[in-house]
Amino acid sequence: MPVRRWFRRPDEQDAPDRDGEHVVTDPRQASALASTADEPLPVRLRVPDVDALRHLAMAADGAMTQDLRVHIERWEAPSPRWRGRMAPLRDTRTVTLSHDPARRTASAHVSLHAPLPVARVLDALIPAFVPDAPVVGAGFPLLAVDPSAGAEALPLLPSRRIPQLEPIAPALEGRHLRKADVLLTARTDLAREEEDAVHQLTVGEALLGHPRVERPVIDLNVHNPIGRILGFKPSPPARRLVIDRPRGVVRLLGATDPDLRPIEFAIAEPLSARDVAAVRNVEAVDLSPLAGLAGPVPEGLTTRFAELAAAGVILHSLPDSVAIAPEQLSPRIADAIRRPYRPAMGLERERRSVALRRAAMHDHAGFLRLASAVEHRTGSRYLPSVSVVLSTMRGELIPGVLEMMARQTYPHMEVVVVAHGIPAPDLSGVELGGLDVTVVEVPSTVLFGAALAEGVRRSSGDLITKLDDDDWYSEHHVFDLVLAHLYSRADIVGKTTEYLFFEEVAQTVHRTFATERYHDQVAGGAMLLSRAAFDALGGWRPTPNSTDRSVLIRVETQGGIGYRTHSLGYMYIRHSSKHTWERTDSQLLNGSFEQWRGWRAPEV
Template identity: 35%
Template sequence: MSREDARSGPDHQSPGAGPSGWRLLGAPPPEREERISRTVGLRVLRLPGSRRVLIVAGSVDRLRELAADPFAVTPFRVVTVVVAWWRRPRQGWSGAIGPLPRVLSHQVSFPRLRRGSATVTVRLAQALPLRDILRAVLPAVGSASPLPAPVSADLTSHGRPPAYLPATGAVALRELPLSSDIRAHDVVLEHGGPAPRDGYGDDGPPYGIGFRTGPHGLTAPAAVLIDARRINPRGRRADASRPDAPRVRLDFGPAGRGLGGRLNGTGPDATTLATLRQVGVVECPQVPATAPVETAALLVQLAATGAVLHAPKLPAPVADLIVPELRDIITGPAPAGDELAMEARSVRQRRAALRGHATDFALPRIAAGRFPELGRPPTVSALLATRRPEMLAGALDAIIGQTYPELEIVLCLHGIELPAEIRARLAGCGRPVEVLEVPDTISFGEALGAATRRANGTLVTKFDDDDSYGTEHVWDLVLARQYSGATLVGKGSEFVHLETLGITVRRPSGVPEADGELVAGGTMLLARGDLEAVGGWRPVPRSVDFGLLERLRQAGAVIFRTHPLGYVYHRRDSGHTWDPGQNYFLEAAHTRWTGIPEDAFANPPQPAGEPLALH
């Protein structure tokens, strides 16, 4: 039977309560891959009287959609998943199922070529909820690594899973399981009725803190949340920011057929997400004041895809549920005629939506009153290894100026001493700093290894001393690591500043918001544990970035390239180990500017009259 047949009934709005649905009008026709995926759709076929199910999905997006559906709490013992249109994250990659209790056997088969059908079959000794099985199946068909953290809470939904619940969250349909040895639940989401009591019960410590919740967020305190692993800018087309990119209109009204859904559903489905990847602007002239949580959640979800959302009139009940940063962006007009300005607007918007409303970031902030450490994002160590003292001031300013709050600076002086003025600058920068000196007789790879040894962050990222970075660069990488689930994330070197000519060019450099083979070495971010698990940096004098990427590929890692804004690669007359000459970049360029365009950094808007700081 179809997924609609299998789905449990939603909470219906009362008559006269306002629009029950939404639609996107004027949508462009689907592209070839989506036409195939849409034809297959999502089919759930159950064998009557058994705990067996066959799931045929047109894409991995549709699998994620099923995991968010209330039907996914149904237990099964034998599950076969067929992804009809599947593509390997990169050539030669193969995945495996994740941890799953009571497995008797499993089988994974991939197409002979890079594209085709992928099939995963799992047989269990005892039936488990389908969402738990899908959580184990997803790593076999794509990247699914959770964002590493030094401390995190066990999250349990008591009742039907809300649309924003990550796949790692547990679901308890009946009484909350207890444990006499350790608190069974840290954060509990309670559907309907009073919020669960904080602290300890008479029979032991059942949970730490509880919240009342609905499908799209908390009701006490009021907050809109989204599952960023399911709804994000992944796959957004590079040409969606062009002036001639499709524009659509968001209308609210009765729930019906077409590109849209119910306000109290799980949000944009796989078909809508595929459409939004090629849409430039979503115009929303009227926003209803009724069902404010569901309406605000839809706007946040659309914003998180990267399609530029313009909603100039937000009723107060809806506006109050959207974080101020995102609210200010979506109520402002969309840029007209400037492709780079449109792309920068898209990046600022998706960034605000993800860090302001993604469950992995927003819910820990809300629970920080009970668990203060949860409100802090993962710690990041910025590695800067240099043997050029003249580059130190600018490179360190780029790191110090980052908006990411949990950032440590690890400065490795490769055969040089620390100037007194730089020492004073570091002492007053307000960030944790590690400074080490290594002799110039060791290789650059060994110098980076020494810096990594001194790093205290859960994640590490590499900065190059001669490139420019936007102030939100580290945030971009952490967000991409969260929603992509990749082992390593980075940006492409699309923006190249030719210093002798005083111009910046933009050239093709891989597909953004997609799995790939390469990223710019000065943008790589990964967990320190993953870096060390593959052997760390190679002790080579040059091409250390390529050496690490090759080790990761051989270990089966997934590499993800996010958008290119916020990073500008610099070329000079000399000092590059790889030097094809300036004509190489000029001939490949499709756009050029005098100097460095401000929107290439996609920084937050500057206050009027304040000069732009470029590092």
């Protein structure tokens, strides 16, 4: 990423100010601080957004400081009450954080008892400004990033923080214990790395993954749909894509309004966080102007297509004359963006947008590529496993739910069925494929929350999600939740009851819910959180109802945050029988946006 796009004031020179402190506006100069001073000097940074901290932390190899100030010029509060916390950092003396949602700015001042690398301090500050729940997994290899990896390694990382080689205190040194299990590096001379890590993995190897995939990657921490235009809002002005070859940029122009302010970004460089924010309210981009494209597709353009798709933008009408090779772009995306599209609200818009973002994330996500390479190199899984927990008193519904779970596309999952006051069902005729299923019997005297808790105790997954026995789930449901967990880094993620089917009147309803947003509420039948977070919260309380709400309340009161992803792939079904969620049909119909007679699945 060019520095000029990280910083608002490129005319400012990096030099000591009147107090002898260095004001660094160019991250390439951060490493020079250590060599230009006899002792570490205070460092002041002015950055455009939180994502710039990641790039600076990667670029600041060697720079040391004992006093660091950071001012973020464009900061958004994920939710009104959320306030982040700096990660633990040794030798910290004082930490002062300032969040100003009204002015959309934030700042930090960290003073240390002893000098530390600038990169380490910046990395610890990231969760002070943006949700960044830790990566979890029992027995996961410990990953570290060598500074030589450079910015090319950022799209591969599982979170916004950069895992660095941590020194081992002499008293804790163990026999043959190294600082990391896998070191991500760009170095070809691995003599030093062999002392630091058990395995070395070059950035080039990680970008290709295993099996080898000749296709560019996107960064889930940047290229994601957080804050997307909502499905029930009117379509914004249409945009069309044109290429400015002399300047090497793409321009998104108003299709019908020539006065609409263009959105512009470089063809050959990854979309920055600022670029992604600029297209949040761009519903769709017409690619038909590329019909006049002479010669091959400009290098980098198809990667920009994948990044836009991951952000939720509907790309459409790409002419057949524009050839795209499979190694340039996922064939699923290439096929989808050739189809025409007319601006539309509601379910039609969501289906087109979600299909594209799923394809972009599944086929281009850097972390998925890294996870496959790490597993191949070490033999240990680096993707979280998911435990799906179902507690039911209606044995006749269990086979149908298990068949839906057997069709899930996420590769690492198990299902724990809690037979609550009923005998274990006969599953001999159920099409389970290779699904790992455990059935637990608990007596009817056990409260609903306690029955769910017993299911969790009998599970083994790194992530836990709950099913309701009578709702509908598509084959993408679990993978949707895992992706939201990865790109939001929220403490709990989920879908919501945006799509309802009223069984008695055979009516499908689409309600107006804010999705792809940080939010306190998610649906109990479509929530996911890590086992570590679940245990820290105390899990489901032993109550007969409102068990899911009890978890959400404690997430909020303990300073955590939730995230709502899109609701496709999940349908809440309302029967005439009693529900643990006590709401009348008229209450559930409030805010309905679209209605259809009969069953209308959110996706086929």
